[in-house]
Structures are given as C-alpha cells and as structure tokens.
Amino acid sequence: MAAQVTIAPAEINVGDTVTVDVKDLPDGVAFSLGIRGEFNVNPGDRFVFTARCLSLPFSLNSGEVSAYTRGTNWTGLSAKLGEASIGLSNSADENGEFRTSQAYNISSGTYDAIALEGRATPAVKSIIAEMTITGKKKGPNDGTISFALDGVERGTATVTVYINGSEALSQRIVIGSSPSPTETKAPSPGGSSGSSGPTTGPGPATTSSVDGRVSLSGTEIDGAGLLALAVEGTVPTGWSADGRAYAVTPADREFPSPAILSFRLPAADTPATIARYEIGAWLAVPSKIEGDRITTAVSRGGSYVLLVPAPASESTATTVTTTTAVMTTTTAPVTTTAAATPMAPLLPVIALAILLLGWGRRV
Structure with missing residues (x-):
C-alpha cells in the first residue's frame, strides 16, 4: 500500500498550526519535509520565520537539517529539542x-522551534526562507506532524513531503489575507545559468x-x-549518480x-548527462x-540528478537502491540525452571489429 499524506489547512493566520498526516x-524509506x-x-x-512546537x-536516522534564504545580508538557523540544540549563522x-x-539524527518528539532569522538587504523587498529536515524514517507507520508558523503575518508557506525521491504532496498555504509576495527578479551576471542575485532589475528569476x-x-x-x-x-x-538528487517543487x-x-x-x-526520475528509474534528458555547468530545459516539476560515467571497476549491471519506493507517479516519456556515452559497454563491439578487420587482411 502506498503511503498517504494530507496537509492542512490551505490558509492560516500568524501562529496557527499546520498538520501533515x-x-x-x-x-527505512527516505523522508523529507520542506x-x-x-x-x-x-x-x-x-525578519524571523519559525516553525514552533514542531512535533x-x-x-529520521542519518538525518540532516538544512536551510536556505535569499535576499539577506546574514541569516541564522536554530533548532532545539529538549537539551539538544543546533545553531548556525553566517553572512550571505x-x-x-x-x-x-x-548532519543530525532527528529524534521523534516535539522541537521547541526551528527558526530562520536574519536581515534583508537594502535592495530587496521580499525574502525566501526555506528549512528542510530529511532522513531514513523509523517509528510508527501512521502519525501526524504538526507545527505553528510564527514571525510572518502576511505571505505564503509551501509545505512539501518527499518519500523515496517522489513528491507525496506539496501544499501552498496563504498566511494572512494579502496577495502572494512578488518574486524578486534577478538577471544572471555574465550569462551564467548558475548565478543568481536578488535585484530589482528586469530578467529571469x-x-x-x-x-x-x-x-x-x-x-x-x-x-x-x-x-x-x-x-x-x-x-x-554505465552511469552513476554524482551526489544527491534534486527535486523541482512542487512536482505538479x-x-x-x-x-x-x-x-x-x-x-x-x-x-x-541530467536524468529525470520516472516511476522508479532515472531517464536521461x-x-x-x-564549461563547469550542465543545463537542461524543464517544463514541469519533478526530481533530477546528475549522471557521470561509472568507474571501470564497477559492474555494468544496472544499479538499484535497496529501499522500495512507496510513491508512484505517471508521467510522459522523456527523450534521451545527446551527452557522451560511457566507453565500457562499447568495448566488446570495438574488439570484434578489430578481429574481423585482421581476418579480412589475411584472406
């Protein structure tokens, strides 16, 4: 049976509680909450953006707590569960x-708060603040995650759950009654697709x-x-994943x-090459x-990973992870990439061609 996830409500005021059932x-499944x-x-x-009384x-064993903000001079991340706590801060x-x-083994229980606080730059009028917890799930199969969102009176919060690399659910929640904040526009300096900067000028975000x-x-x-x-x-x-996968959220x-x-x-x-996750497999796009970047055009959300040629010492058999996916998605097929194909699978063909050439010369 596939896991079932529900997130409520769709609209809150500051201090109200959000539940993830x-x-x-x-x-043993990989679970992420963003x-x-x-x-x-x-x-x-x-500013401060806080998930208070996070239950x-x-x-989440072998876990990790991570944070990202945009539009800040500096930001700090803090989390506390009983006597255990973490605190990280630095300039942007x-x-x-x-x-x-x-890295953090995330125990079950109620965290006093997981908070992001900082100072906005003089050039921007909006902030993006994101906190994520992830790890291998251990404990009851059924339960409710709950937290109250504090510090922001008007804006939006997007709560996303991923299970074994597939998005289970993403819910956009309106905080207060104001319209959504305007996305900061940031031209890419020097034409680099990997650069970003919160400015008010025209161009892509x-x-x-x-x-x-x-x-x-x-x-x-x-x-x-x-x-x-x-x-x-x-x-x-013939390929292996280089590092972690990355989900463009929400998946739909x-x-x-x-x-x-x-x-x-x-x-x-x-x-x-870049590959997209489709029904339990990574398909090249x-x-x-x-130079030092690889890009692809995407028209929808979903999970992507960077693939590089597998080392020659590795088996050419398809690599499969040990955990069983509990979420499935149905999407259209994608076109394979034009990136270079690893040489290992072609060696037997090359050897046969050389042998036939030598035989023809003797005849």
Whole structure:
C-alpha cells in the first residue's frame, strides 16, 4: 500500500498550526519535509520565520537539517529539542543567498522551534526562507506532524513531503489575507545559468539549492523551489549518480515558459548527462555542457540528478537502491540525452571489429 499524506489547512493566520498526516509509511524509506516561506519585508529590516512546537511522530536516522534564504545580508538557523540544540549563522554571499546544512539524527518528539532569522538587504523587498529536515524514517507507520508558523503575518508557506525521491504532496498555504509576495527578479551576471542575485532589475528569476550545486532560472518560476534528496531507484547501465538528487517543487508545477535547470559539474567539460526520475528509474534528458555547468530545459516539476560515467571497476549491471519506493507517479516519456556515452559497454563491439578487420587482411 502506498503511503498517504494530507496537509492542512490551505490558509492560516500568524501562529496557527499546520498538520501533515502520514499513513502507511514503512521504516527505512527516505523522508523529507520542506517548509518554504515567501514574504515581503522593508529593505534592511530584520525578519524571523519559525516553525514552533514542531512535533514528529517518528525519527529520521542519518538525518540532516538544512536551510536556505535569499535576499539577506546574514541569516541564522536554530533548532532545539529538549537539551539538544543546533545553531548556525553566517553572512550571505555576494548574491544575497545564505545556505547551510548540518548532519543530525532527528529524534521523534516535539522541537521547541526551528527558526530562520536574519536581515534583508537594502535592495530587496521580499525574502525566501526555506528549512528542510530529511532522513531514513523509523517509528510508527501512521502519525501526524504538526507545527505553528510564527514571525510572518502576511505571505505564503509551501509545505512539501518527499518519500523515496517522489513528491507525496506539496501544499501552498496563504498566511494572512494579502496577495502572494512578488518574486524578486534577478538577471544572471555574465550569462551564467548558475548565478543568481536578488535585484530589482528586469530578467529571469533564479533560485538555488541549499548546497549551491543546482539552480533553476526562468521568467515564470515564482513559488518553485529546489529540494535535495537521496538518490533512490534505478540508474542507467554505465552511469552513476554524482551526489544527491534534486527535486523541482512542487512536482505538479508546470512552467508556461521552460525554465533552465543547471548542475555544477565535478570538473569543467566532464562527460555527463541530467536524468529525470520516472516511476522508479532515472531517464536521461537532453542536456548541454558549457564549461563547469550542465543545463537542461524543464517544463514541469519533478526530481533530477546528475549522471557521470561509472568507474571501470564497477559492474555494468544496472544499479538499484535497496529501499522500495512507496510513491508512484505517471508521467510522459522523456527523450534521451545527446551527452557522451560511457566507453565500457562499447568495448566488446570495438574488439570484434578489430578481429574481423585482421581476418579480412589475411584472406
């Protein structure tokens, strides 16, 4: 039986509680909960975005807590469960982006708060603040995650649950009665699809993953996010995943004008391709390598990963992860990439051609 997830309500006031009901969720699956806030601020003002009294009915082993903000001079992340706590803060980069992650075994129980606070840059009027917890689930198969959202009187919050690399549900929640905040527009400096910066000038908006490895750019991506995930499912023969997978959220989001998804390569001009997760398998999509980046055009949300040629010492058999996916999606097939094919599967063909050539000369 597939896991079932419901998120409610669709509209709240500051301090109201959000619930995430989960049913039939077995142990060992990769579980991620993302809470993304978008709200207006006065330039230069301090802000705080808090999930207070966060109650978890199960644990997330080998877990991680991560955070991302855009439009800040500096940001701090804090979390506290009983006597255990974490606190991370730093200045944002030159583009006004802050990102951090901390390995953390996330116990079941009630956290006093997980909070993001900081100061807006003088050039922006809106903030994006996102916090994510992820890990391998252990505990009751049924339960309710609950938390109250504090610090933001008007704006939106998007709550997203991923299970084994597939989006179970994404719910956009209106905070207060005001319209959604306006997406900050940011031209890409120097034409780099991996760069972003919150400015008020014309051009495509850009959002980045917490670790900075992946970016999404486009003129109509407001409300979209990037969530890092464990790689689950079948990888094509001859390829291996380079690092984590990344979900363009929400999964059912469609972009009227295609957005550009960009991965940073391990090294410039490395043979690689981008793949999309489809019903338990990673399928290559058309990709373009330019220097130390590889890009693809996307018209909808979903999970993507960077694939590189598998080391020669690895088996050429298809690699499958050990956990069983509990969520399924049905989507249209995608076109395979034009990126370079690994040499290992072609060696027997090359050897046969050389042998036939030598035989023909002797005859």
